Amino acid sequence: MPELPEVENIVVDLRKRILAKKISKVHIRLSKIIKNKKSFFINKVKDSKIVDIQRQGKFIILYLSKDYCLVIHLKISGQLLYLPSSHPLDKYTHLIFEFKNSNDQLRYRDVRQFGYMKLINRSELDDFLSSHIGPDYLSISSQDFAKVLKSRKRIIKSLLLDQKIFSGLGNIYATEALFQAKIHPKAISSVIKDVKIKKLYYAIQNVLRKAIHLGGSSINDYLRPDTSKGRYQQVLKVYQRKGKRCRRCGARISNVKINNRSSYFCPECQRL
């Protein structure tokens, strides 16, 4: 499940590999991945150059020449892989970009098929982003964060995962940050003490930065464009550790469902 750290790693890696390259060919093998008319998509993408690559929340944005942007969301199992054209194709590879004067390809692979890409005019980008996501977790201050938590009466875990409020956190890092800040995932945002809110803010920043540094978490499908794995899964404190001992106090890690998402926590360290 690519979250902010995984997407950041992908973006940094793609900058090294495809920035300034010209797309010479596009093969669409599964049309539903593309949220445009196929002919429009191919017409605009073909022969454009990749002039910039950015991340906002979990979105990847490829800025193309001709004033278009390609917005990509990997959802649960989407992968962007940079591979030689000789690399074997499988049935999960839904789209292939080829580049001028290159034998390498950028492939979009997605087992679950939930991810998508959409080509939009550059002038539409801000509207697109603001209608889907709030400010990125790496761009907000402790004060911004506290203000929102206090103004809402929401279960903290579901607030953290709501991309329209702040963007980039997913189940893994929200779970880990709550553990680090010793906050129960079902705590109500408006009643969390100021000191704890500050602690949570720094826990989120800390978890995200460390995960970026370790190349993200390869738990299920995540791979970097060069097919290497991340290493953050090796340092997880609570995620997917139900029934195991808390690394801080030794209690058994519990699991609750919040919005149909499993949430792991230590019943001793994270009291309601």
Place this chain on the structure above:
DNA sequence: AATCGTTCCTGATAGC
């Protein structure tokens, strides 16, 4: 404003 159920899809897992 917040929450809940449903949907998309398929590999993994459980149960028989």
Place this chain on the structure above:
DNA sequence: TGCTATCAGGAACGAT
């Protein structure tokens, strides 16, 4: 062994 049933998971959507 091989079958079927169930479930996870990000976010949009409609309903409450």
